[in-house]
Amino acid sequence: MAEFWVNMGPQHPMTHGLWNMKVKIDGETITDAAPEIGYLHRGYEKIMEVREFQKNVVLTDRLCYVSSITWSHAYALACEKMMDITVPPRGQWIRVISLELQRIASHLMWLAAYGPDLGLLTGLLWALRERELFLDLIQLLSGARMNQNFPRIGGVRNDLPPDFDKYCAKITKHFREKLKEYHRLFHESKIFLMRTQGVGRISLADAINWGVTGPNLRACGLDVDLRRLEPYETYEEVDFEPQVWKGGDGGDSYARFMCRFNELEESCRIIEQAIKKVPSGAYRAKAPRRAEGEGFARTEDSRGEALFYVIGDGDDRPYRVKIRSPVFCTMAATPLMLRGNKMADVVSILGSVDVCVGEMDK
Amino acid sequence: MSGALVSPDLFTLCKVLITGIMKIQSDAILAGAPVGSPVEPLRGLAYFLMEDWFLTFNAWMIAITIMVTWAAAIQLLTMMWIERKFYSRLQDRYGIMISIWSLPFWPFSWWAKRRNKPTHRGLGYLQNVADGVKLLQKENITPANADSAMFHTAPVLIASSTVMIFAALPFSEGFVIANMPMSLLFILAAFSLAPLGILIAGWASNNKYTLIGGMRAAAQLMAYEIPLLLAVVALLMYAGSLNVIDIVHKQEALLVMLGPIPIPAWNVFSIPQFIGFAVFLVAIMAEMERIPFDIPEAEAELVEGWLTEYSGMRFGLLFGFKWLRALAGSALVVILYLGGWSGPVFVTLTPAVGATVIPIPIIPHEVWFLLKVYLLFLLFVWVSWSVPRVRIDQILNIGWKRLIPLSLLAILLAAYLAALGPALGGIR
Numbered sequence: 001m002a003e004f005w006v007n008m009g010p011q012h013p014m015t016h017g018l019w020n021m022k023v024k025i026d027g028e029t030i031t032d033a034a035p036e037i038g039y040l041h042r043g044y045e046k047i048m049e050v051r052e053f054q055k056n057v058v059l060t061d062r063l064c065y066v067s068s069i070t071w072s073h074a075y076a077l078a079c080e081k082m083m084d085i086t087v088p089p090r091g092q093w094i095r096v097i098s099l100e101l102q103r104i105a106s107h108l109m110w111l112a113a114y115g116p117d118l119g120l121l122t123g124l125l126w127a128l129r130e131r132e133l134f135l136d137l138i139q140l141l142s143g144a145r146m147n148q149n150f151p152r153i154g155g156v157r158n159d160l161p162p163d164f165d166k167y168c169a170k171i172t173k174h175f176r177e178k179l180k181e182y183h184r185l186f187h188e189s190k191i192f193l194m195r196t197q198g199v200g201r202i203s204l205a206d207a208i209n210w211g212v213t214g215p216n217l218r219a220c221g222l223d224v225d226l227r228r229l230e231p232y233e234t235y236e237e238v239d240f241e242p243q244v245w246k247g248g249d250g251g252d253s254y255a256r257f258m259c260r261f262n263e264l265e266e267s268c269r270i271i272e273q274a275i276k277k278v279p280s281g282a283y284r285a286k287a288p289r290r291a292e293g294e295g296f297a298r299t300e301d302s303r304g305e306a307l308f309y310v311i312g313d314g315d316d317r318p319y320r321v322k323i324r325s326p327v328f329c330t331m332a333a334t335p336l337m338l339r340g341n342k343m344a345d346v347v348s349i350l351g352s353v354d355v356c357v358g359e360m361d362k
Numbered sequence: 363m364s365g366a367l368v369s370p371d372l373f374t375l376c377k378v379l380i381t382g383i384m385k386i387q388s389d390a391i392l393a394g395a396p397v398g399s400p401v402e403p404l405r406g407l408a409y410f411l412m413e414d415w416f417l418t419f420n421a422w423m424i425a426i427t428i429m430v431t432w433a434a435a436i437q438l439l440t441m442m443w444i445e446r447k448f449y450s451r452l453q454d455r456y457g458i459m460i461s462i463w464s465l466p467f468w469p470f471s472w473w474a475k476r477r478n479k480p481t482h483r484g485l486g487y488l489q490n491v492a493d494g495v496k497l498l499q500k501e502n503i504t505p506a507n508a509d510s511a512m513f514h515t516a517p518v519l520i521a522s523s524t525v526m527i528f529a530a531l532p533f534s535e536g537f538v539i540a541n542m543p544m545s546l547l548f549i550l551a552a553f554s555l556a557p558l559g560i561l562i563a564g565w566a567s568n569n570k571y572t573l574i575g576g577m578r579a580a581a582q583l584m585a586y587e588i589p590l591l592l593a594v595v596a597l598l599m600y601a602g603s604l605n606v607i608d609i610v611h612k613q614e615a616l617l618v619m620l621g622p623i624p625i626p627a628w629n630v631f632s633i634p635q636f637i638g639f640a641v642f643l644v645a646i647m648a649e650m651e652r653i654p655f656d657i658p659e660a661e662a663e664l665v666e667g668w669l670t671e672y673s674g675m676r677f678g679l680l681f682g683f684k685w686l687r688a689l690a691g692s693a694l695v696v697i698l699y700l701g702g703w704s705g706p707v708f709v710t711l712t713p714a715v716g717a718t719v720i721p722i723p724i725i726p727h728e729v730w731f732l733l734k735v736y737l738l739f740l741l742f743v744w745v746s747w748s749v750p751r752v753r754i755d756q757i758l759n760i761g762w763k764r765l766i767p768l769s770l771l772a773i774l775l776a777a778y779l780a781a782l783g784p785a786l787g788g789i790r
Contacts, residue, residue: 344662
């Protein structure tokens with residue numbers, strides 16, 4: 001049979017968002033692939049130049065609506081470095097808690113999306129069921145379920161609500177039990193292993209050369225976690241273990257799945273420790289309206305390395321903002337993962353990569 | 363002994379019914395048009411109504427109508443309801459809840475309001491009807507570049523071949539339209555016609571997704587149809603007949619008494635047939651296009667597979683008939699391996715009406731049969747909503763490397779035990 005191109009997107013159940021994966025297939029085997037992105041481009045870097053520093057947090061929230069807090073936090077961190085202010089310890093700890101809550105919610109959304117990708121609709125509803133609990137926690141903390149607008153330059157929007165530690169402890173305890181259920185639904189299923197193991201492999205050298213970061217790079221066996229390597233906030237005081245694929249011969253869908261899945265439990269650990277260590281004091285420092293200089297911050301986002309580079313020229317709005325999106329770089333490497341696999345593996349691979357179109361197209 | 367409600371068979375009952383109705387009409391005409399009256403020629407009509415070929419023709423029509431309504435309307439809706447309700451519970455949600463009180467018109471809305479009934483907290487049986495009505499109202503779109511004739515033929519082919527199964531599939535000894543000597547062969551042949559329709563639909567839609575879906579159906583067909591038939595061959599060594607009713611009768615014999623409980627000699631209670639049963643279950647699941655094997659319409663990568671271009675009720679027909687095939691598949695497993703309609707033996711009530719004794723079964727055969735079919739279908743639903751979908755090359759591997767050797771082993775063992783079993787002390 002002749003080879004032909006198949007559009008998987010922009011309106012397609014495989015794409016979680018608005019983008020197009022063009023796949024060239026020979027029978028069922030993929031011979032080539034070309035991601036086509038930009039459908040959701042909103043010109044973030046330009047819009048941010050005409051808004052005040054503090055008001056930009058509203059925009060960065062919408063970079064990835066599944067993990068708003070991590071993105072706003074990266075922006076706030078860059079601005080703080082530019083303005084040369086330090087966040088009070090309590091604010092830093094609250095940030096750590098909210099970041100990890102957001103990471104769990106984001107990973108659960110990924111897990112929920114990965115289920116129907118493989119034909120397992122039950123996984124979707126189970127993961128969304130527990131995501132609801134973490135959204136409740138975030139709502140308790142910030143007042144909103146999505147686009148929380150929570151991190152602010154100089155700290156966070158508000159203090160911890162009363163009894164927040166008890167709610168956190170209760171929900172993380174419940175969640176750990178549910179993780180065992182997921183384990184039975186996903187890892188113990190022979191068909192799940194058949195669909196993920198050895199599929200969409202990318203070598204460590206390729207992954208580094210193409211700029212793959214975060215859980216996708218850790219799945220190749222490299223221990224890179226910015227929370228460890230370049231600790232921001234109070235991550236160096238927390239005892240946690242970056243989830244790296246240790247089985248050797250990683251870089252496939254299964255390794256990526258395992259890294260993300262184990263991060264769920266690791267984030268629970270961080271929350272439990274952080275909630276005990278929150279000191280009393282102020283949660284927010286006064287940030288100047290106008291600033292001059294350069295701020296550069298990179299953080300471990302749910303999907304990889306998020307980077308913000310902000311330049312101020314003495315005005316009350318940034319002169320230039322640069323955003324590095326982890327998914328944007330990972331997307332460039334997906335043809336490498338796809339080639340040689342079967343057509344049904346497209347969903348297995350792209351699902352494990354965890355695409356968020358909002359941040360990819362900026 | 364428990365008995366069947368429909369006895370001796372559906373056609374005879376219909377014949378009795380239609381003969382009675384026609385007799386009344388015929389007698390009325392004869393009484394209204396006596397010999398010598400001006401309307402005497404009407405007596406010819408009265409004689410025509412009692413012609414045997416006319417009664418037989420009408421009886422067949424009624425029997426077929428009853429069977430199609432029973433299978434393609436009542437049972438189809440029930441199967442869909444069972445699946446939707448059960449997988450909703452697996453997923454920790456309520457599922458469909460439309461009840462008769464949800465109907466937005468008089469008298470239901472009026473009564474629900476008056477009695478303060480919750481309108482959308484029912485059992486949900488009517489949801490599938492509502493979905494059907496919605497699909498009926500939708501436009502049937504034919505793609506501009508589709509092969510129109512073939513595009514319209516495929517749904518007919520699939521739907522008719524599925525209904526065809528029920529010409530030979532019995533719900534009890536009597537509840538069957540045609541009791542053919544080789545009915546099992548007919549059922550299996552009708553079953554395997556649908557992939558042809560899928561291939562036609564996939565090609566005629568002129569769409570890349572549907573084409574891949576259709577081709578997958580053709581490739582998959584080979585992988586499961588052969589072990590399915592080989593497992594049946596192993597079964598025939600024991601049953602000795604291709605008639606499904608004979609196969610069930612053979613299983614009604616007593617195998618062993620477990621205390622006071624008699625264990626019937628179902629085919630699944632034997633070594634070779636159990637292997638065949640396992641193979642048959644997996645293969646019939648692929649035949650039904652249930653989730654681990656619903657590769658032709660893998661909605662994650664192929665949008666809706668070969669169904670993509672169909673819309674409106676044409677889509678509804680193709681989509682809904684999957685459950686009819688699920689019903690036929692489950693029924694076939696029950697008939698071949700699980701003893702069909704033979705339930706535990708229950709005493710019948712035998713009230714004497716005048717001089718004749720009428721046996722009334724407490725739990726009739728039909729109920730036992732449906733109970734088994736529903737339970738088996740629940741198992742299928744359970745499996746298909748807890749596992750992901752396999753890949754096309756993986757199902758080919760499963761079919762050719764696992765199922766075919768297993769079914770060959772079943773044939774070998776069945777042949778050996780059918781010949782030497784009694785000599786070895788009744789091993790089966």
